[in-house]
Amino acid sequence: MGRExxxxxxxxxxxxxxxxxxxxxxxxxxxxxxxGIQGISNYVKASQLINRDxxxxxxxxxxxxxxxxxxxxxxxxxxxxxxxxxxxxxxxxHQHAKAWDINHIRFANGTYLDMVRxxxxxxxxxxxxxxxxxxxxxxxxRYFTGLIDAYADKEEHYNHIHVDSSxxxxxxxxxxxxxxxxxxFIQQLVWNFAGRRIxxxxxxxxxxxxxxxxxxxxLNMSRKNPLGSRAVWNTFLAYIMMHxxxxxxxxxxIYPD
Numbered sequence: 001m002g003r004e005x006x007x008x009x010x011x012x013x014x015x016x017x018x019x020x021x022x023x024x025x026x027x028x029x030x031x032x033x034x035x036g037i038q039g040i041s042n043y044v045k046a047s048q049l050i051n052r053d054x055x056x057x058x059x060x061x062x063x064x065x066x067x068x069x070x071x072x073x074x075x076x077x078x079x080x081x082x083x084x085x086x087x088x089x090x091x092x093x094h095q096h097a098k099a100w101d102i103n104h105i106r107f108a109n110g111t112y113l114d115m116v117r118x119x120x121x122x123x124x125x126x127x128x129x130x131x132x133x134x135x136x137x138x139x140x141x142r143y144f145t146g147l148i149d150a151y152a153d154k155e156e157h158y159n160h161i162h163v164d165s166s167x168x169x170x171x172x173x174x175x176x177x178x179x180x181x182x183x184x185f186i187q188q189l190v191w192n193f194a195g196r197r198i199x200x201x202x203x204x205x206x207x208x209x210x211x212x213x214x215x216x217x218x219l220n221m222s223r224k225n226p227l228g229s230r231a232v233w234n235t236f237l238a239y240i241m242m243h244x245x246x247x248x249x250x251x252x253x254i255y256p257d
Contacts, residue, residue, distance in 0.1 A: 021097050023047040024055060028062025031079040036103050036116045037159075043104070048085045054098045057165055061143040068139065068238075069107060073245040076108035081116075083160055093146070099164035105136055115150075116159050122150040128247040130192050135244025137161065137185065138237040145169050151188060151202070152181035169230055179203045190215050193243055193250040220254035 025047045026032060033043035050058070066077040081104025085097055093099035105113040113132045114120040121133045137149050144163035172182035184202035190211035191197055198207045216222045219239050226236040235255070242253050 020052050021049050022052055022055065024050055027055070027080060028059045028066065030062050030066065030077055033079055033081050033104075034084065036081045036114075037083065043081050048082075049097045050085045050100075051097045054100075054165060057143055058100060061140065064142070065136075065139045065241075068241050069245055072242045073107065073111075074109075075111065078106040078108040080105060093164040093166055098166070099146075099162060101160045101162050102136075102140075103160035105132075115161065118150065118158050122158075127192060130188075131244040131247055133244075134185075134188060134192060135241045138240040138244065141185075142234050142237050149181075149185070151184045151200075171230055171233055172227055174204050174227055176204055183208060186212055186215075189240060193240065194218055195249060215250055218250035218254075220251075220257070224255065 024032070025045060031045070032048065034046040034048070035042040035044050062077070062080065069075055069077050080102060083101045083103055084094065085100050094101075103115045113129065113136060115122070115133070119125070120129055122130060124130055124133075133150075137147075140147055140161060140163050144165055145167035146162075146164040148157045148162040150158045150161075172186070173180045174183055174186075179202040181202060183204045184200055187198055187200040187202070187208055190208070191200060194211060194215040196211045196214055198211045199205075213222070216224070216226075219236070221232075221236060221239075224232050224236070226233040239250075239253060239255065242248075243250055246252070
């Protein structure tokens with residue numbers, strides 16, 4: 001079984017079913033282009049089979065992300081690049097058209113986030129690109145309960161972010177002294193938005209906690225508990241989106257008292 005099966009929370013059916021699916025060439029009114037593995041010029045228009053329920057989640061994400069992009073990046077969302085919804089031969093949610101691999105975000109003003117070449121996204125030397133990757137990552141976490149990014153799996157997901165809805169909605173998984181993908185995501189936020197260089201190994205320890213508390217203070221969310229409430233976590237992620245899309249240090253916008 002592939003790595004995506006190891007992350008799946010739901011019980012996968014053994015056989016593919018095309019019931020309750022439809023073909024789409026746009027998500028949330030935005031064109032989706034397939035490809036990009038060999039570079040930006042390799043993207044082509046191609047309709048994709050997608051589960052109708054999963055499509056609604058994708059539409060809601062795209063509409064919300066486009067809104068935040070217009071307000072905080074001052075740019076319309078142009079198109080979304082991806083490497084597939086269905087098509088995997090392994091037993092995975094892709095096989096049932098209930099997962100999506102996103103690898104490019106193009107804005108109408110010509111700026112973009114390119115995950116195909118990681119040096120222009122999550123591990124870029126440019127902080128603005130890392131912040132933009134984290135803004136996209138945060139936006140996806142608000143809508144999809146299953147997510148695998150480059151921080152969770154640098155071997156197979158270094159060039160795209162996988163999303164599905166296989167897991168129940170929950171708060172971040174944080175355990176003292178243990179590694180988790182959620183902890184590494186938070187460590188990346190501390191480093192890139194609060195300016196504190198800490199280890200980004202996913203292990204929740206004292207320096208991670210201190211960095212997390214610093215980030216919350218910068219956002220005026222110290223009296224909130226994003227780790228204990230899904231609703232507050234989603235609000236926190238919205239503030240990450242704002243700052244990442246605009247390339248701002250945490251605290252440019254703060255949570256109202």
